[in-house]
Amino acid sequence: MTKREFLILFVVFSILFVLPVWLVEFLPFVDLPQHLNFVHILRNYHNPKLHYNKIYVLRLFPTHNTFHLFFNYLLSFLFPLAIANKIYLTISILLFPLALWFLIKQLGGNEQFALLGFLFSYNYNLFWGFLGVNVGIPLILFLIGLEISSLTRDRVEFNLLLMTILFVMLFLCHSLVYIFSVVVYLVILLFNLKLLPWRKRISLTLPFIISFVITFLPWQAKQFRGEGSELQEQVRQYISPSALWQNIMNLFQRIGIKTDQSLIFIFKITFILAILTTFNLIRQKGVRQLWKNNYRMIFLFILITLIFYLFFPGEYTEAVFLNERFAPLLFLLFITLLALNFSNLNNRILRYILILIPILVGINILVRFILFGIDTKDLKAMISRLNERGKLVGLFYQRRPKPDYFGYDVYIHFPCYYQIYRQGLCGFSFAYIRYSPIVYEEPNPLPRIDEWTTWNSIFPNNWTIYDYFLVYGEPRLQDEDIIKKWRKVEEKGNWRIYENLPVKKAWEEINNWLSQKDLSKYNRILIPPFVDEKFIQIPTHLKRFDYQTVAKMILTKRISASDIFPCLAIWLKDDNRDYAEIFGYMNTNETFNILEYQFTPIYNSTKGYLIIYDIR
């Protein structure tokens, strides 16, 4: 293959592999909606209409896993959020073959193998929506490539600058990839110390030291909570024969699309070829060959990756450190090894293989995305027709499309699109997680629910809080009894959106009652937070407070009870949000006293979903 042919193929494959991202509205990357939601919140944080600054707290720096957030935040000043995100994904897709090309080039391998880097553009990390780690993996290849090049160059100033930037970017991508890159970087440096003069040895440690001081160290200082025992438990759990067995057995399932055996077959062939040809090399040239020149670098790199993949603990100071995330990197390194083993090969068969495999894989992925696009094509319109600023929760009895195109639970975070399109609140948010760059103000506006089996948190009692339910798949038999009470707003394909009709009707009754009664003796009214504005019609003379705000103000001692009471209060039955701890007695529908105030229920909606209290 000539250089020109290689470049043409690179461009053609780039188009083929980028195409899926641009063809469909929704992308099948599990956590992506949560990350997009964070960008949306940051972008509108000070928007007075949305009050996000009252709901969320920003913890942007020094915080890892913020690369996607910052990148898209900045880009969203130029493009709409969806486009900004697609640009980000396009770059991440192209980074894989580019980074592989760069590393192979630095190691002196067969550069044609870089075309196989496209196979990893849609990898395990991307499908899970680990958007930082996904970009971090190719950045590590760039970093190590630069380090290898710096070992042999005389002037390394520019490389040092680039490597420092890369280290900082890696931290922003994810602390896991940062730690990993530091280990690889230092081990390679250590095993090459003999070759380097003292000055160069010191200068090459600078990128790590600088990045460590400005990113990792302050982040650790902020995060550290003395969770040593937890870490020990993690180590015990992860370094066990059963964990090791699982890691080995599932290696090939953790690279890309899980439900496609043809792709897995290609990865297996790559693995076997890399191993067998290396054994053959040892047989021909002796085991010392592995310690010579660039083989030493790649072997150290593979060894550390393998150790991280097989043994790394799952969590560290609440940052999810999934060892599985290294599986795609491991295979990128196997391809690099192949490129070294076949460094002089340039025949017809290899050319055909290197053309055929990416084409087949590219078309395969494209078809899957198109089919996924068909499954989700009406969803945006469905969500866009809902009222603004409501509360929507997803009930994904089937978390994947059927047939399962990717093998990942791609739908579980789709309720976030309601917040993005209609500025409401969604059932589960990453804002509940305290190490996120954006977290909820306490008390949380909605109860934290189960991320995976939402229905366990919603049924039988907690559904009354929400305005809308996004349902996919066949509900459990016992849930259907409650779902029957809701009104189906729209059904398209496998998607259904329901409205909380019983509570809506209860609000109508409450409005009716409020309009008929003489409320002149009251000055204030206490209502549940985040109620759809269209549901509630409160006489204008009544000053509105919501439980959320009141609870927060009482907790922070900014107000006392006498600033609110006496008043009228509307209580949503079985509301279990955080503020319910203070007002929990109201759920009993009985008269009770707190301090010197008496709470007396004076009206009940027909089915008991809403209760009006007189507090004096």
Next chain:
Amino acid sequence: MKNWAKKTFKLKEKHILLALLLIALLGSQSIIYSGYSVGVDAWPHFVRTKFIYDWLRNGEFPFFSFFFYSGYPALRFYSPLLYLIAGSLAWLLGGQVFWAMKIVLFLTNILSGLLFYWWLKEIGKDSFQSFFGSMVYLLIPWRIHYAAGIGTYPLFLIAVFLPLAFIALERLLKNPSLKNSLFLGLMLSLLILSHLVYAVWSFFFLFLRFILYLFSQANRSKLKAFLFSLLALLLTFLNSAFFLLPFILNYKNYSFPQVYEKLPVPNPLVLFGFLSETGGYTGFYLGWSIILLIGLAIYLRIRNKEFFQDIVPIGLTVSLLLTFIPVFLPRGEPLLTAGLPPQRFLFFFVFFAGILAIEGFTFLKDRFSNFSMVGKGASYLLFLIIIFDCLPRNIFPAYQSREELLGLRDEIYEILKREPVVKLVDIDIPTEGIDIVRRICKFPAYGFLFGNCPTVYGPPYHQFAPKSMLYVYPWINQLAFDLGDSTTPVLSENSLKIIRLCGISHIISLPTLLTWGADSTVVCLKDGLIWDNRFILAGAKPPLAIGEYPYSPLFLASNVKKPLPTETVTQEKSFSIADDWQTLLEAIEIDHEKGFCNFIPIKENSQQQILDGEDPEIAITNLALTHSKVEAELLASKDCFLRVALSYYPELQLRLDDKNIPLEETKDHFITFFCPAGRHNIKISKCWNPFEKYAFYLSLFSIGLSLVLFIPRNYSKTQKQKIGDIPK
């Protein structure tokens, strides 16, 4: 030097066999895991195994059981070999039915690989080629998922006997002799006794091989081979006569009307691994490594114009055609598939793939050897590719824990073991649904296996259910509907009639759900049964109750036998039912306490009979039910006609106080007979009919003769060879 070479070769062969054994062990490990099968289809196999175990333990008459379908000829219409082996092993293991079956499946799976190796050696492949082909045969992921995952257990035996049958045929064609005839006859009969439908198609492929032989050989050897093949077929028939004869003779009379459902062919995208499997009929991954090798072999055959040279590519193509052709057959499909999923033909694809893949392997090995980076490791490279591609897919969770499987039922079955259960019906969720698989297939099997409870339902397949099921299916469906109907607090009179007419003593059901709201869940247990509500626990999933019918349910007495018009068979969902099930139910009046009914419906062409006097009253004591007989002591207040809730079969025998009494079939296909007043010992049992008896003796004689003629000859020959080997 020669000895040394021989020794070396033997050593290699030994290593190869050890490697094959290791691969077979690794590939079969999922079968031997602890737990209980996930696949619904596995449960009838365990039931049949327990039949054999029970028969052996109790020394009972085989091939009939009153535990299912209110009595039916068990294993008469389903090839019994697997259950004879597993049931016997269960007997040796002291009743470990599940482990016995797992051990048999595990060992046969390993054995199938070794026998396939033998078969490949027999047709001239070298040791490594044979090893490679056997590995393919063992490891194609579809095979173990279809056999062990879905629960097509007899396929394990077919996988053993098909290579043996081909070995026997090859030997017969090479050397037509009595010994080889006996060998072939024995193997073919073992195929028949393993699974009849697979056996028919195995015969087809063996016949194809025979036809190809006829086209390629001289006339004289053709005739000899033909004659000895006929002898083998005769022996096949004789060996399996004890199963085959009753099957052929009774097939038409005993078959239950079926609603034919066209089952889908496997999804090629799933077979190629582009999509994950989504259910039993969609298929499973075949292995890209194997598909590519087969594709290459077929390409080479076509290029060298050798496609029709032997049975292998033809067999492979035909098996694929049979798998996918049902899509294009609007009517003729049942002839091919016998109403079962067309993907069964993929087994023959696996069989021929094991041979054909060797050709692709040999070609690639030669080509790869030219690459300096691969060199002599080409064989290992291809071997590793197959291992990496297929072996991990052979390891899968085929079982679930007892707790997951049974939940509260585990405790319920323990209680029922100590209760006099005449027939148990596990309604589960009380909703209408005549063909709910859990209700009609899974729970009856669980009840029998874990609680030793008889039931009105039967183990699938329903092709040979007794005719009484034309009424029982819709009746139980009605009962389930009534149990779930929250508008009434009492079981309807019709439901109680159903319980009595079917002879049900116990019911397991979820309680009737009255309301389920934000505050609480309100359920009720309907009056009419004695309910044990200990298992309705908060948080128990699902909450269950045991309902006991307060009277002995099996017998009903009447003064009147009244003929009614013959029913017409209609369809409800996927089942055939009698059109007049409701009319009949409403016409019959029952006094539950006295055990009296206003009349016993009999067949249209029978004579109406009326006995004078008051309504009869009966009392039952010492009711005992085993697989082959039902015994009871009955006290009748006066002469009466008795209706017994046992399915009618002409070969059933009734002894009333040690006297044979003729039985009559009721309109709803149960049993009725005349009973004089007083106390009586009643015994209803299944007895041998003459052709069953003689067919059994015939098989015994034929198998014995085959073994006498076959084994000792071989034995003496081996002895002679050994003596001949001693250096003089």
